[in-house]
Amino acid sequence: MSSVRSFVNLIRPSIFVHCEPIEDPCGPSATMADLN
Numbered sequence: 001m002s003s004v005r006s007f008v009n010l011i012r013p014s015i016f017v018h019c020e021p022i023e024d025p026c027g028p029s030a031t032m033a034d035l036n
Contacts, residue, residue, distance in 0.1 A: 001019045008017045022028065029035050 001021065004019050005017045008015055024030055
């Protein structure tokens with residue numbers, strides 16, 4: 001997760017980064033019905 005935050009901070013420091021690990025091989029779309 002720190003690599004993602006570092007990369008985003010390098011590219012666009014004004015963006016707030018909130019990272020969540022994806023532990024499901026299908027990703028969040030398999031469990032979040034309201035995800036578009």
